[in-house]
Amino acid sequence: MDGRDWGTFLLPYEQAVEELKVKFKTMRAELKKREEYAPIEFVTGRVKKISSILEKSRRLNVPLDQVETGIEDIAGIRIMCQFVDDIRRVAEYIRGRKDLTVLIEKDYITNFKESGYRSFHMIIEYPVQTALGQKNVLAEIQIRTLAMNFWATIEHSLSYKFRESLPDDMRARLKKTAEAAFVLDNEMSAIRLQILEAQKAFEDDSNIVSRTLNIIHQLYFYHLVNEAIEAQKRFNDCWERHDMEGLKDLLDDVKALLNAARKGENPDEQL
Ligand SMILES: Nc1nc2c(ncn2[C@@H]2O[C@H](COP(=O)(O)OP(=O)(O)OP(=O)(O)O)[C@@H](O)[C@H]2O)c(=O)[nH]1
Numbered sequence: 001m002d003g004r005d006w007g008t009f010l011l012p013y014e015q016a017v018e019e020l021k022v023k024f025k026t027m028r029a030e031l032k033k034r035e036e037y038a039p040i041e042f043v044t045g046r047v048k049k050i051s052s053i054l055e056k057s058r059r060l061n062v063p064l065d066q067v068e069t070g071i072e073d074i075a076g077i078r079i080m081c082q083f084v085d086d087i088r089r090v091a092e093y094i095r096g097r098k099d100l101t102v103l104i105e106k107d108y109i110t111n112f113k114e115s116g117y118r119s120f121h122m123i124i125e126y127p128v129q130t131a132l133g134q135k136n137v138l139a140e141i142q143i144r145t146l147a148m149n150f151w152a153t154i155e156h157s158l159s160y161k162f163r164e165s166l167p168d169d170m171r172a173r174l175k176k177t178a179e180a181a182f183v184l185d186n187e188m189s190a191i192r193l194q195i196l197e198a199q200k201a202f203e204d205d206s207n208i209v210s211r212t213l214n215i216i217h218q219l220y221f222y223h224l225v226n227e228a229i230e231a232q233k234r235f236n237d238c239w240e241r242h243d244m245e246g247l248k249d250l251l252d253d254v255k256a257l258l259n260a261a262r263k264g265e266n267p268d269e270q271l
């Protein structure tokens, strides 16, 4: 083993993890403000323990003087999302950043691992400004859903570190639980789509209501008083019966009335 000062060696990795955590947490807050929905649920990070670096360098045959390039996850960030679709969005945001360079992407969601493990990984190069100047460090970003994280956390503590020594029946049961997490993610995505569709339909309906009432009001300005009164009656009737189709027909009719009234007056103002 080389006699390096591990404390000093790990300093830029610690700085990288702290900075990246702040940046992704800020990204979450910003997206929440701008779009009212943040694809990031929460962010964690860690610097690999010295014992784990030594164990991995032995397992991967990486000489200790080459761990900086041979072990990509000494600095590690994990981003948890609610839905699978959010993972693609977060990856896209990361690709667009100017303060880091994406070197490798590993899509263990499309191609999940033999164990059942699913996550999206990005290996990045991140420049850290140290007292001695700039140092580029490698870091691993794991992006996953809450269900993927739940599974990976339990599986990690049970099997990942035991590797071959885990009993076969336990391995098989863990694989089954990975399938359950996969089904859970799909179900949640389906529910989410339904909620989004319901929200859109609700917005469309409320637009029809406001546009119809607005146009009925405008009919008075063109002295179409009887037509306006008749349209308002039809509106009240449709509203009582929750008849959105009837409201759509009414909107078409009042639009036609208003267009006819405006004809000749200002052709550009046709609805
Ligand atoms: N819980 C769990 N985590 C995994 C599994 N496979 C990969 N990971 C996580 O993903 C990281 C990177 O995995 P890989 O992309 O396979 O990286 P690698 O450097 O080729 O090899 P290893 O880290 O030794 O697996 C690991 O350090 C773990 O944190 C798995 O089967 N179960």
Ligand SMILES: Nc1ncnc2c1ncn2[C@@H]1O[C@H](COP(=O)(O)OP(=O)(O)OP(=O)(O)O)[C@@H](O)[C@H]1O
Binding pocket: 044, 045, 046, 048, 049, 052, 056, 073, 075, 076, 077, 078, 140, 141, 142, 156
């Ligand atoms: N990119 C990451 N971001 C945040 N936490 C991580 C990341 N990678 C691993 N961890 C967590 O750090 C802890 C220590 O893991 P450790 O680095 O020893 O192993 P590992 O990365 O899972 O496996 P390996 O040694 O094969 O790379 C575990 O709780 C693990 O879940």
